[in-house]
Amino acid sequence: MKNQVLEIRNLRKSYGSLLALDDFSLQVNKGEVFGILGPNGSGKTTTLGILLDIIKPDSGQYAWFGARPFSNQRARIGALLEQPLFYPYLSAVKNLEIIADIKNVAYGEIDELLEKVGLTGRKHSKFKTYSLGMKQRLAIAASLIGKPEVLILDEPTNGLDPRSIAEIRELIIDIASRGITVLLASHLLDEVQKICSHVAILDRGKLLHTGRVDEVLNSSPMLELQADDMRALHLALQHSGVVDEIVSEGPIWLVRMNKETGPAEVNKMLTQQGIYLTHLAQRHKSLEKHFLELVAENHA
């Protein structure tokens, strides 16, 4: 399979008596923006650490680009793990040169990358003089050295101010739009929802769910409906045969349609019966809700 970038099979890792990762399997294909979503301590960093050979699993395998892991492969992978790791006494430029040397690529792109993350003005300052936000930006620049085919990002917006968070998300979306496969670990639902095409939900080291983000989102759309005559609306909906559930929520009816019926059909049907909607909106069952349900099940 040429398209498969990463295959993880039955990874298990324990720290003493704590099972941090339990029989974890996953496939990631080229071009996907794959989110690993889970609360703190669910095993996200452990998973990414194993994929980068800095943590040894107890058992299980993984394959990058269809081959057994070896160190040279990691030159094709850009990574940011947990916190930015650099030599505090070296400048940004020197730190990036070391990474370029490790990956065996030329220094040519370093200036451009520093420009991209907005560090040009401070590129000769020592790393230890950087603010947290600047350190995180440098880590992002570092992960892009050598034009990686895969980008691994572990909580890339952790501890940043809202503006930097927005900028970094933009940057990730931009990177992903160029066909680079992204593996993003986050405990932030909206981050995964905004950036990712696919999601794996992880809790206490167990994979609870995996699939496309929009499938998870669209698994059960709800419609918010309102008309001048709410009783007539209710009656019409009840007899339409396409409605699974009607709930009153303040001034509106919250309606769960069966799978095939979209908002346009509902509108058309009601108009034909002389009921004109004053409000029609689609409400996704949020990833958050789905996530919380899954986690609650796992804890039950």
Place this chain on the structure above:
Amino acid sequence: MLRLIKIDFKKYAYNRTFWILLLTYFILIVSVFFFAEKFLNLFVADAKTNVPLPVPDFSFYSFPYVWHNLAFFGGFFKILTGLIVVIFVTNEYSYKTIRQNVMNGMGRGEFLLSKVIFAGLLSISAALVLVISGLILGLVNTPELRFSLIFTNIGFIAAYFLELFSFSLLAMLIGFLLRQSGLSIVMLAIYFYIAEPILVRLLPDKVSSFLPVESMANLIDFPNSELMKMFNVNFNEFVSLPDVFICSFWSVFFVGMAYLLLRNRDF
């Protein structure tokens, strides 16, 4: 290998602590080399006042004895090169840059190799200081200079290198094992100054001569002087070949242990 040297060069070349430590070591060792004779002759002068025999001055710097003498006294300061190695191995843990290096594509074995190379280059530089000091001192102090004299006994230079290198590898292993600079330095010092000397006392000579630091020290025996010859005390005037083998064995052992540690551990 060039790639590894290039990577490590940046780690040290722009580090002030590294240069301070290295310079301190060089200044200290050169002072030891240049003042050792004066120092020893103080004792000889002292001995002269108490001994009725005519005691000759210590001919410390003339070729070919200079190599043996300098190598012997320089060997006492190998703890300093060991210290530099420990500091820069444990730094990679305290900055967590070992994680960063490996995740960016350095193999675990490559990382180890880069530190072995560092220990090697450091020991080579120290040996070069010995060569330069020895040449200067020998040229100035040899009464009847002959070319062949200069190259007699240069095996001591190689032995000096081996002594420093194998000790640096021990320091490297302790750094990888303990990962924390303060703790590693203390353990290295305890082993060097306390643990092994006690073991040497307790064990019979046949056994204790196989201990690492002991074998490193035995590589280069106490230099003979005219004074000692007068008292019929004779030390080995050549590099001790069995100890070359024992030291080499320990060097390989330290690297092997470090490799096993690195191969199986999380960073």
